[in-house]
Amino acid sequence: MENVDVIILGCGASGMAAALAAHETGASVALIERFDRIGGTAAISGGVIWVPNNPRQRAAGMADSREDALAYFRALDHGDLVDETLEAFVNTGPEALEFLEAQGALSVSLLQGYPDYYVDRPGAKPEGGRALDHDLFALGELGDWASRIYAIEEPKPMMLRETPLGGGSGVVDPSELQRRMENQERGFGQAMVARLLKACLARGIEPRTGVETKRLLRDGARIVGIEGEQAGKSFQLHANNAVIIATGGFEWDEDARQTFLKGPMDAPASPPTARGEGLALAMKAGAKLGNMTQAWWAPTLVIPDNPWEGGEQRAAPVLIERTAPHSIMVNRTGKRFCNEAANYSALAGAFHAFDPQTYDYPNLPAWLICDAQYVERYPIGPRLPGQPVPEWVQSAQTLEALAEMLGIDADALSETVTRFNSHAASGQDPDFSRGTSSYDHFYGDRSREGAAVTLGPIEQGPFYAVEIRMGLLGTNGGPRTDGKAQILNHDGEPIAGLYGAGNAIACPTGGIYAGAGGTLGPALTFGYIAGRSAAKANT
Ligand SMILES: Cc1cc2nc3c(=O)[nH]c(=O)nc-3n(C[C@H](O)[C@H](O)[C@H](O)COP(=O)(O)OP(=O)(O)OC[C@H]3O[C@@H](n4cnc5c(N)ncnc54)[C@H](O)[C@@H]3O)c2cc1C
Structure with a gap:
């Protein structure tokens, strides 16, 4: 049986962040993608990342602090916040961002003036600063892998900050637009996924696509790998340290959305890659669930x-x-x-x-x-x-x-x-x-x-x-984790060898959409935390 240290299920925003963090911490990594193309919802998204107290704010002389961020969340809490995971996000977000930028996995700029969503609450930043936008990325840098990004044939040759959605005019000089098209330059989530992928490939982390995970392998109470199927062939892959579930939300699983979501929802904007398979795997492993009625509506x-x-x-x-x-x-x-x-x-x-x-x-x-x-x-x-x-x-x-x-x-x-x-x-x-x-x-x-x-x-x-x-835009409920992104069992104890990140878990910010980028900020941060924790899980 093939062996790696860390298996990551899901090659989207949180999964690739996890892969890079695990690799940097010294682990060998298998990055598993269910579909032929990678990137899932992240690839079609605006790509905006919301991280309080981030390095770009600091560089621009804008005041922010972890205390402000925590006060902001607590002023919006309706009982779904868990201190440990919320603080893990707020404390680690800036470090995760710095790490991903240093890896060449992100290149972001301030979205000038983009306010937090609840500007009247303590700790909010009405002047913006926490929402970050991607610089353009030339797809040629990815070689053949460029065409393997979900919906990449629907080009987004602008940065969000140039469009009315990001506070811009939407007008880019036609010759500049043409240059970008010829040079295959992309903004939005396309730039984010492309950069994350490039950083993974540069470290020899090549996504394994078209893999269905049939079940998690166990050794007693510990998760020790997966049984999968690829191109009609079954295989087992052993994880020395851990499996990370980063498969996105459950909105395309009709049964799950009918069972869990608090009200009708019949027109998801996400692509049909968010099928709740990670949720099912976690439930079978005995996970405690949280936030299940919520979504990024x-x-x-x-x-x-x-x-x-x-x-x-x-x-x-x-x-x-x-x-x-x-x-x-x-x-x-x-x-x-x-x-x-x-x-x-x-x-x-x-x-x-x-x-x-x-x-x-x-x-x-x-x-x-x-x-x-x-x-x-x-x-x-x-x-x-x-x-x-x-x-x-x-x-x-x-x-x-x-x-x-x-x-x-x-x-x-x-x-x-x-x-x-x-x-x-x-x-x-x-x-x-x-x-x-x-x-x-x-x-x-x-x-x-x-x-x-x-x-x-x-x-x-x-x-x-x-x-x-x-x-x-995605669901945000799933297995509860601790502050190290380790999935908890029904009694609130960590399940050995099982971690999670992104929309596949109960989001550390509960159901609070704090500002533009409020889903990708926590997803990338918990991907980073999960990758680092999983890489150390067996040491
Ligand atoms: C139109 C739109 C715009 C958005 N804009 C923003 C924005 O600007 N800022 C923001 O913060 N959020 C935005 N979002 C939401 C954001 O894109 C998602 O919340 C985010 O991508 C979730 O990250 P993730 O890693 O959990 O999931 P994803 O990015 O969807 O990645 C999950 C990956 O797992 C794969 N997968 C699924 N099942 C399995 C399986 N069983 N095994 C292996 N792999 C599997 C998927 O194919 C995918 O590649 C937007 C969403 C939409 C729909």
């Missing part, structure tokens, strides 16, 4: 006829659409039900509201309603301003006709729009306080002043509507 938009490679429905997070002026979200009774510009993860609370009288979710489905001024200036999903409005966007000359198309009471919609327009005129939204937080302004139209950044009347036909679904 996001309202999403399903674009018809645009499935993932395997035919699964694809969905995109909706951000600018619900923040820019001249748009609102309404429920099926035609009423607004939230501050549309609020952060995407917390918004799930509004979508998951349950009416005991009707025994139903009144805010699902929801509709984005906007007008001609909106479509002229702002995007809807992949459709950019100025482009024709696609057929999957419903439209009508009057609000009444639009309401009829949607099956919404026309008087109710008209009343809602009239009221919203009066808020837009006064620059105040007394119903939901849209526009009062600096977060609300970040994705709005910053060429406008004050609350008009996000408030603008819906008054010029034609009027448009798109269904908004409840989706997510």
